[in-house]
Amino acid sequence: xxxxxxxxxxxxxxxxxxxxxxxxxxxxxxxxxxxxxVVFFAISGHYILLNAQFLAIVNIxxxxxxxxxxxLFVVMLMNLNAxxxxxxxxxxxxxxxxxxxxxxxxxxxxxxTMKNTHPxxxxxxNAGLIKTLxxxxxxxxxxxxxxxxxxxxxAMVGAVVIGKKE
Amino acid sequence: xxxxxxxxxxxxLFSIGIVGVLTRRNAIVVFxxxxxxxxxxxxxxxxxxxMHAASTAAKALPTFASDAQIxxxxxxxxxxxxxxxxxxxxxxxxxxxHSIDVNFLNRLKN
Numbered sequence: 001x002x003x004x005x006x007x008x009x010x011x012x013x014x015x016x017x018x019x020x021x022x023x024x025x026x027x028x029x030x031x032x033x034x035x036x037x038v039v040f041f042a043i044s045g046h047y048i049l050l051n052a053q054f055l056a057i058v059n060i061x062x063x064x065x066x067x068x069x070x071x072l073f074v075v076m077l078m079n080l081n082a083x084x085x086x087x088x089x090x091x092x093x094x095x096x097x098x099x100x101x102x103x104x105x106x107x108x109x110x111x112x113t114m115k116n117t118h119p120x121x122x123x124x125x126n127a128g129l130i131k132t133l134x135x136x137x138x139x140x141x142x143x144x145x146x147x148x149x150x151x152x153x154x155a156m157v158g159a160v161v162i163g164k165k166e
Numbered sequence: 167x168x169x170x171x172x173x174x175x176x177x178x179l180f181s182i183g184i185v186g187v188l189t190r191r192n193a194i195v196v197f198x199x200x201x202x203x204x205x206x207x208x209x210x211x212x213x214x215x216x217m218h219a220a221s222t223a224a225k226a227l228p229t230f231a232s233d234a235q236i237x238x239x240x241x242x243x244x245x246x247x248x249x250x251x252x253x254x255x256x257x258x259x260x261x262x263x264h265s266i267d268v269n270f271l272n273r274l275k276n
Binding site: 009093125156160 | 167168169170171172173174175177178179181182183184185186188189190192194195197198199201202205208209212213215216217219220221231232233235236238239240242243244245246247248249250251253254255256257258260261266
């Protein structure tokens, strides 16, 4: 059981990181969006490994489904392709990669030498089941849940107001 | 699986997002990199919640470990609202400048 979980973790991590790198390096915005969808599916696989089934499904429906379709829709609407990509500054690119890489190096070296770490419980527990989360959401967190509907309404009105032609 | 491998994975995805924001000038790709960073943080929150679920405090209170996952759910809600407004701003940028280069964002002020 443990070895299968480890292999799936490694495969999903490689899939997520590789697709993320492909996303920021591909020229066409449509390809970037498709690679980002692959990243989201890999992260959903991680959620399933962690037994967070509700979040896995919500991640696929909301992110890979709704948000990415919205992105794709906007890109198609603007008729963007690789030729319309703004020209890149070589020096800026170099500096950005160096600074991002050093940030990653510092953070990784800080966290990987941590002394007392704990194992993550995989494929067990009922913290992420829909039953448990639904109970918590509709008892303890019912007010934020209702407020988020107002947030959606204001976002909808804001998007219409910003997007309409003057 | 130890928690530090999840931390390493999340940090890698987050740094890839940062490099993308710094290198790309296409506004849509920059926005997508922000989404990637949000997702890296979400993954870390879920991993920490499952690390917490194994502790004795979580066993005493059955819904104790679910709070982080509710938090991730609300982050997803806010991200969905943010994407709708942000994409409409990008559409307006394209309508005004016929380009989605982030360097032209200053032309939206008048």
